[in-house]
Amino acid sequence: MSNRVYVDPKGNYDDYQYPVVFLPPYENPPAWIPVQERLHHSDYNNELTQFLPRIIQLKKPSGTQLGFNIRGGKASQLGIFISKVIPDSDADHAGLQEGDQVLAVNDIDFQDIEHSKAVEILKSAKEITMRVRYFPYNFHRQKERTVH
Numbered sequence: 001m002s003n004r005v006y007v008d009p010k011g012n013y014d015d016y017q018y019p020v021v022f023l024p025p026y027e028n029p030p031a032w033i034p035v036q037e038r039l040h041h042s043d044y045n046n047e048l049t050q051f052l053p054r055i056i057q058l059k060k061p062s063g064t065q066l067g068f069n070i071r072g073g074k075a076s077q078l079g080i081f082i083s084k085v086i087p088d089s090d091a092d093h094a095g096l097q098e099g100d101q102v103l104a105v106n107d108i109d110f111q112d113i114e115h116s117k118a119v120e121i122l123k124s125a126k127e128i129t130m131r132v133r134y135f136p137y138n139f140h141r142q143k144e145r146t147v148h
Contacts (some may be wrong), residue, residue: 052104056094056130066122069093070102080118082132097128099136105129108145 035042060066067089072080082100085092102110106129107123122128 031114033048040055048122050134053133054095056091056096056128056132058094058128058130060126060128063087068096070115070118070122073118074112075115079091080113080115080130096130096132097134100132101135102130102132104131 002082030057033086043093058066065086067086068091069084070080071083072078080102082098082102085096085098102118104110105118106125108121110118
């Protein structure tokens, strides 16, 4: 068991007997909510099904855009992610959203694929069956990496 105390950096910590570690805001977890209070608590997201893999099906007529952008790939070691969905596009209507990780396209594994290969597969297909999951944590980690 660790003898560190993780705290929000807004108080007096002189009373703690253990070292205090200050976490950046994006790593600072929300306050713990007891199990019996979670179901109706306003600060607790009970909709965990949003993180389950789902299937998105798109048809792309010749000469049209996909309606979304991707980022990432093998070099990022975080996968391929949807970085933008054009509002009112077929992708938008199908339920694709920013922060979705692309797990597979037409039964081709996208979890360890080069970005250029992923783009080639998506652009060349007329019908696209995508297996995605909402996974914003890695998507935002990837955005932080590309900024630096």
